[in-house]
Amino acid sequence: MSESKLNVDRAALEQLLQKRFFFAPSFGIYEGVKGLYDYGPTGTALQQNLINLWRQHFIIEEDMLEVDCAIITPSKVLETSGHVAKFxxxxxxxxxxxxxxxxxxxxxxxxxxxxxxxxxxxxxxxxxxxxxxxxxxxxxxxxxxxxxxxxxxxxxxxxxxxxxxxxxxxxxxxxxxxxxxxxxxxxxxxxxxxxxxxxxxxxxxxLMFESSIGPTGTLKGYLRPETAQGQFMNFSRLLEFNNQKMPFASAMVGRSFRNEISPRSGLLRVREFTMAEIEHYVDPLNKDHQRFDDVAGIALPLLPGTVQLEGKSNPIYMTIGDAVEKGVVDNKTLGYFLGRIYLYLTTIGIKPELLRFRQHLNNEMAHYACDCWDAEIKTTYGWIECVGCADRSAYDLCVHAAATKKKLCVRENLPEPRVFEKLECEPNSKVFGPRLKRAAKPVQEHLQTLPEESLEAVSAALAKDGKATVTLSGTAVDGDYEITPDMVNIERRTITEHVREYTPNVIEPSFGVGRILYALIEHSYSVRADDEQRAVLSFNAAVAPFKCLVLPLSGHASFEEPLRNAARRLRAVGVPARVDDAASASIGRRYARNDELGTPFAITVDFQTAEDGTVTLRERDTTKQIRGSLDEIVQLVKNLVNGEITWDVVLTKYELVNTVASENDA
Amino acid sequence: MSESKLNVDRAALEQLLQKRFFFAPSFGIYEGVKGLYDYGPTGTALQQNLINLWRQHFIIEEDMLEVDCAIITPSKVLETSGHVAKFxxxxxxxxxxxxxxxxxxxxxxxxxxxxxxxxxxxxxxxxxxxxxxxxxxxxxxxxxxxxxxxxxxxxxxxxxxxxxxxxxxxxxxxxxxxxxxxxxxxxxxxxxxxxxxxxxxxxxxxLMFESSIGPTGTLKGYLRPETAQGQFMNFSRLLEFNNQKMPFASAMVGRSFRNEISPRSGLLRVREFTMAEIEHYVDPLNKDHQRFDDVAGIALPLLPGTVQLEGKSNPIYMTIGDAVEKGVVDNKTLGYFLGRIYLYLTTIGIKPELLRFRQHLNNEMAHYACDCWDAEIKTTYGWIECVGCADRSAYDLCVHAAATKKKLCVRENLPEPRVFEKLECEPNSKVFGPRLKRAAKPVQEHLQTLPEESLEAVSAALAKDGKATVTLSGTAVDGDYEITPDMVNIERRTITEHVREYTPNVIEPSFGVGRILYALIEHSYSVRADDEQRAVLSFNAAVAPFKCLVLPLSGHASFEEPLRNAARRLRAVGVPARVDDAASASIGRRYARNDELGTPFAITVDFQTAEDGTVTLRERDTTKQIRGSLDEIVQLVKNLVNGEITWDVVLTKYELVNTVASENDA
Structure with missing residues (x-):
């Protein structure tokens, strides 16, 4: 822990998270079940904001195709994908x-x-x-x-x-x-x-939860362990929807399930979790990315496999451009997504110095991946994998295509037809049938799929000896078969191809929303320098569960109307307002409560409001307050929440209100 | 079907929905599994819009507490709720x-x-x-x-x-x-x-999917059949979060599961579905609603149980105010939500004349409900239950409290203390113990919980005969016991209560998002009067999956830059733009394609754009087009999408562009 800049008293934080109902163990009034959590109003809003920003950053900015697939998955699909045997x-x-x-x-x-x-x-x-x-x-x-x-x-x-x-x-x-x-x-x-x-x-x-589908009891299913398989199932429909254009990506946000053996570490190892996954399909011959240059200059803390195998755990810093050029990161699309993941995580508030990208070691790699980097975030539990970014190659599409006999591939019109020569074997089935009986078809197929050198050898033998021997294995009619020149016509032909057909590779950035949410909470947590009983969650306005609190100085009846007016005005400019008019709690206690909810701004209605229509605006982290007309303050809050102005700038334009009394009034 | 105004060729519609990837059977490349569907980009966007509008209409407008709870539910919880025995x-x-x-x-x-x-x-x-x-x-x-x-x-x-x-x-x-x-x-x-x-x-x-939690194989769990139970589990935390204030509501949007015996009717009877549920907690002694008057004047088509039992199926029209007053609908909160449901459904585009509210019959009622009304929507499959609105009384909180020995109730400070007289029995345990041995405690408890009349009788017998007989049953020490005056002190006392403790009742509006989505599609579907091959989905802008299409007249290279500019400008004012530059398809075909996606507006870049910077704007339902500068049109689209202006008004202000050629260019 020594190298980290985390200074979190986890017991105190956990108490805060339950008290302010970010999340809590599910079925708590019963014995509860390990590894299952419920999000309260605060956690639900925080999670939704993280997902909305994710949608904006990935799906909307990159025009991805969002889908929403079934959770229950028939066994066959997961047998093919390898999960039944290896997950x-x-x-x-x-x-x-x-x-x-x-x-x-x-x-x-x-x-x-x-x-x-x-x-x-x-x-x-x-x-x-x-x-x-x-x-x-x-x-x-x-x-x-x-x-x-x-x-x-x-x-x-x-x-x-x-x-x-x-x-x-x-x-x-x-x-x-x-x-x-x-x-x-x-x-x-x-x-x-x-x-x-x-x-x-x-x-x-x-690790998969098993169930039975329908009344017969014979159709076995599992709860999906990842959203990816559902996306692969729809590959052809999505390619069609995208007018056959490559590259493209699908994306899904949804619940997945892993029947953990012994869940622990709060939200970090759970049996049910929300994932946000992208399946980006690329041409295996060209894994470049159109927007690679946008991220090439970003320096990332990388922990490649080679470094780990030396027993070291300090990352090396390298720009994404360099990392791809030096082969540390395999290709530009993988590098592009590492950069985009870095930008997303730091934008929501993850501290860059507590973030690293670790490459999977060979034995650790999931059965489908050919390269994988994890974005790991440092928490009080250590370094936690929060985003995986895997190159799944063509693994999934290939195995599903083979199992279903359906084509899962891209057909691309070649700009120029491809002309090439090829040695081809044309069997004469009229001779084949009577001569080889049951073996006729397998021998013909064998000849037609022989690699060029082998076919060359057959052709040479036929020319020289007037016969050649074909050996079948792995068929129902294994053995040696003699063929003669009258049975086949082997010749070099010119082929013109107008269409290229290929199975795309998949680059998969996969986000564990709950883990990111928890890590973000730790990175946002601190206690007041002057009072360590007062905790603050310093979420930025975009992710904060509630944007602005509206509260009266006290329970005085005259505050009611201006209070409701302020809340209504905020909502009218699109800022959801939370009212805290619990008269039993002092103003200081209500500020403190909302610091724990991470609410960045608070508008207070006081006795001066009745006189001149002004209200005060308090900012959470500085606890500083300014005063202005309701109109002015509402507009200011809107601009602050939308990121059009910063609090630092606001402070240069307004006089401070003395707030010692209200802050200490707890 | 005769009384409906539905004119939908379902086979044609279904084909459209698959082609435009609203949704399609899950795992289609395998054999597929009945009752499971995947939403494509179109369906996912439509679903999200319906959910966002729902959040706005219910959660935000009424300040509900949104939660997000676990899907996997331990058996005990569902045994208590009655689902294991009766669902x-x-x-x-x-x-x-x-x-x-x-x-x-x-x-x-x-x-x-x-x-x-x-x-x-x-x-x-x-x-x-x-x-x-x-x-x-x-x-x-x-x-x-x-x-x-x-x-x-x-x-x-x-x-x-x-x-x-x-x-x-x-x-x-x-x-x-x-x-x-x-x-x-x-x-x-x-x-x-x-x-x-x-x-x-x-x-x-x-109907519940069963699974096993953890590695032991002994902890049985189910996939939740409704989101309600998770909300009940958190009742006390939510009441605390709401500063103990009543009434309040929690809400959840999430996946639920029912292992249907023989799924059919597309999205209408599925094994996995998204629900949006509200649990509104009310005082059983006062089921009024603060905002009842907002909806009291709305006339609803009601089909009460009494009418159904007469074998009739025509609804009666009645205002919500009348329905509650005449006792057709049990209370104001139930009535309020029926009105809010009506407003939500008609706002998103459900046709009022194809909507009715049907009361559940006694045997049909879920085991937990004491009254229930379904909002049923007419589709080509008949009248379909899309929203249930049940009064679950105190059933759930009571059974969970009993099973867990946890208090699930509201404690309310009485404005005036309640003072009343009560006959109380105070046992003298020093005498009880030696006299009655093992039966001492049960007999004492029995006496203390006796209703007032019975206690009166005991008191009278003691005074008259110097003894009384107490009969225990259902205990380990059943039998008759004699008690004497030295064992008890029975007297009338004055009690002062400052706090009232009660178990709230629950009114539950429960929405099947997939069913509403499907019904809305049917209500939005039509074919062009002049060409029945051309279908249109007339979604209003708020629910439409995509708001505005941007397309070039043809594949001419000069269109590329203005095209990108138009899309960028739209996004800048918050209107997500979809570009359709598939050069292989004619302009008419691309309009038709987007009519099928339900995209309300289209901006077309043509040869005149290069000359004077103007573009055309097409509206989907009228197929009429107007022309204006890019700035002007972008602003107009923004206002149209936000509902600040209607197309009818726009048509009064602009000249029409001749579009016969482009519309027929398919």
Whole structure:
């Protein structure tokens, strides 16, 4: 955590998020279910704003085709996509308590604990030496500290080499499969830290929720684990809708599901989540992007696979242009989207210094991807994958086309017809049939799909020996078959192609909306310098759940009419106003409450309003207030919310109102 | 169908909807799954517009608390709510083919077919009589017609009484439970019309999709059948968020799931659908609504239960004010929402004359509702329930409170303390314990919860006989117990209550977004008077998927720059522009294509644009065009889209451009 600029008391933040109902565990009045959360009015508004900005930034600016597909997916589709076989995590069971643990998390947790213990032991040893005490005393001190934590073992120093091994493993933990994790568990005697019991070897647990469709009980379905498959299903319809033009992208915002083994870390590892996914289809021979130059100059913090395999975790800074040119990032379209993702995240308020792009390691890569970069955001839980940007190549379209026998490809009129020569084999089926019987058709097909060199050899043999041998394998009639010159006509022909047919590749930026939302909350959180009981969420106006608060100084009846008037005027200029007229709470407490909701502006109606029609305008982060006529202030709020003026500029134009009293009136 | 003003060729419409990718069956490249649909770019945009307008009309205007809750719901919650036991349809199986049929749909289909056949037979008999032919000839004609339809039976006339019975049953088909449907099937010999086979007696089939949460396989869950339960789970948090103020409403837009037995009718009966639901909490003692007067004057077409039970299906027209006053609609809040629903539906473009409000019959009512009205919209499939508006009373909060032992209620400070007298029983536990042992506590509890009259009787017996008998039942220590005056102190006391505690009632308007979307499409569909091959979807600008098309007269290179300029200018004033520069299609064909997408306006760049900077503006329904400078036209489109000016007014101010050539250039 040391290198981060995060200064968040997570317990306090979590309390705030529940109190202000950003989100809370679902079914809380029952026992609740791990990994499921409900968003309250605040979280729902925040989420909607993030999605609206996402739509603006990606779908509208780039003219993508938005779709909305079914969540329930028949098994066949996910068998083809590989999810039924491979979309799994490795799971261990405690051999005594039978609790389930995710294998990689278990290894991580235990090795990290050992390294911490090692660090502590080393620190204590150093301290003891400095004090001239014996290491024995240091051990005692450790034992004492251990006891305080409820009988935890004393700090244990590791051999330097072992500590180095641990660090190396942790840097590439995502690179281990089930067997690999099993070996680590055996080699390092990793046990369930909660019980001290041994665990079973890792077994695959499929992460999809299964159900049954219709009354027969025989049609198996799953809740989609990603929105992508639904988009692939519609590839041909979308290409048609786009008048056959390439490249193009589809996009979807929707719920996906993963049956996590042991959900934890709040919104970061949940069983149900909103994704925003883009499937951008490109020509595999040309992965350039028309607007690449718009982002080429942006410097990104990159953590390529090569760096990670050296056990390092510090990113290198490189412009996207350089990264593509040097082959660090595979192609311009992938690079373009990394840049666009960076712009989106920093625009909504993610701190650039707490953001990095990490390349997937080979074993970690999803079964469909040929290259993948994650936008990771630093939170108090560590670096969290919030956006994946994968090159899925032609994998999905190819497997679905093969399984359904439907063409999922682009046909492009060539500007110039392509003329080339080709050795072709034309079988004479009248001779073939009687001669080879059941094998006639397979042998003909075999000849027609032979690569040019092999066909050349057949042709040569026929010319030289008057016969040639064809070997079938993988058919119902495997074996050697003799063919003679009367059976085939092999000759070089000139082919003219007017149309090129190809399966596009897919570049997929995939956003976890809940993770981004949570990371943004942490990055926006702070406490007042003068009062650490007063927390603030400094959302910018575009993402803030509520834009402007309207409140009366007190419960005085004369405030009611101007209050309603102010709210109505704000709504009329398109700024949703939230009224807080809870007379029981002091003005300071109501300001504080709205600081916790992240509301950037507040209009206060006070005794002067009745006299001269003026109101005050307070800005959340500075807590400074100015005064003006209602008309003036409403217009100002509109411009502030739309980003047409900044608060800094406003402060140069207006006198400050003394607000010490109201701020402290809590 | 005769009374409707619908004139829709459904086959043609369906073809249009697939071609323009409003929606299409999900997983179409596989076999597909019945009852699942994907929305394409057009349908997605239309759906979003409907939802945005809904948010504006309900959530924003009425300051509702929007939430976003989990879809996966643990079994316990739905056991409590009654869905596990009662959320079912009645299902029959063909005794030979084993196909599943929904029992009520089967009865409906067969009886309707018999009535049709009867009507035909009567018509033929009439015709024959008029022609002076024998009824024998009429029967022959029928037989002939029957053969044409592939061996269907000849029209069969029913006894007048039987026909009347059938019509009566159909008018209240929703009122039959499983046994009732079973009796109809036996009595009228109803068989699977596809096979002619008998069917099994109706059995209940639960409509929820079941799954298993987590790796243990022991935590059963369901996909939510409605969003309501998630909202109820959060009742206390929301009341707290609303500063304990009543009444208030929560709202949610999200996906729900029903495992339909045999989905049919396109978007109207699907297994996965988007709902928009409101849970409005009211004081059971005061179901008035602050804004009732806003809607009281609206006349609604109502079909109360009493009218239906008479076998009638013509609505009565009544203002909402009258309907509530006469007790046709139970209370003002229910009436208020019926009015708001009417306004929403007619604003988006549902035709008022194809809309009615039907009250649920007693047996049809969901297990939780005490009164329910459906907004039904007429489509080519008949009258379709699109919005339900139910009074769920305190049912849900009560059952969840009981199951969880959590308080789900409102505590209200009384303006004046409530002072009243009450007979109270104070047991002397020192005597109770030794005397009654294990029964002591149950007997004490029994006495303390006795109604006043019974307690009076106990008190009288103690005074008269020096003893009284208490009878316990339903406890572990059932039996008679004697108590004596030393054991209790029963006296009349004056109670002062400062707080009133009550469980609110819930009024629930619940919208099926997909059904409304489909009905709206039918109501917006027409074909050009001069060319029935040319279809138009006359969406108003607020709901239209795309607002303005920008297109060049032809593929001429000089059009490119002004085209892009026009699109940019439109976007700058907040009107999303869709460019159709497919050079291969004629201008007329491109207009026609966008008429099918329902795009209300089109700006065309032509040769005159290069000369004087003017463009033409075409309106979809009239196909009329005017001409003006780009600035002027862009501003006009903005005002048209925002509803600040109408096309009729525009036509009075501009000269028409001759468009015969371009419209016919298809």
């Amino acid at each position: 799994a995590d490795w799971m261990c069971r405690d051999t005594v308590s039978h609790d389930f643990r995710r294998a990689d998390h278990l290894v991580e947790e235990v090795l990290e604990a050992r390294l911490e213990s090692d660090a502590l032991a080393r620190k204590m040893a150093e301290a003891s030496l400095a004090d001239g005490a014996t290491t024995d005393a240091a051990a005692k001190a450790g034992a004492k500290k251990g006891k305080k934590k409820g009988g935890a073992p004393a700090p244990t120093k590791l051999d330097d080499a072992v500590a180095e091994e641990y660090r190396n493993i942790l840097a590439q933990i995502d690179n281990f499969n089930g067997d690999g994790l099993g070996e680590l568990i055996t080699k390092y005697d990793i046990r369930n830290p909660e019980t001290g019991n041994a665990v079973t070897p890792p077994a695959a647990f499929n | 079912a349809d009645w299902m029959c199986r063909d005794t030979v083919s084993h196909d599943f049929r929904r029992a009520d749909h089967l009865v409906e289909e067969v009886l309707e077919a018999r009535l049709e056949s009867d009507a035909l037979a009567r018509k033929m008999a009439e015709a024959s009589l008029a022609d002076g032919a024998t009824t024998d000839a009429a029967a022959k004609a029928g037989a002939k017609k029957g053969k044409k339809k592939g061996g269907a039976p000849a029209p069969t006339k029913l006894d007048d009484a039987v026909a009347e019975e059938y019509r009566n049953i159909l008018a209240q088909i929703d009122n039959f439970n499983g046994d009732g449907l079973g009796e109809l099937i036996t009595k009228y010999d109803i068989r699977n019309p596809e096979t002619g086979n008998a069917v099994t007696p109706p059995a209940a089939f639960n």
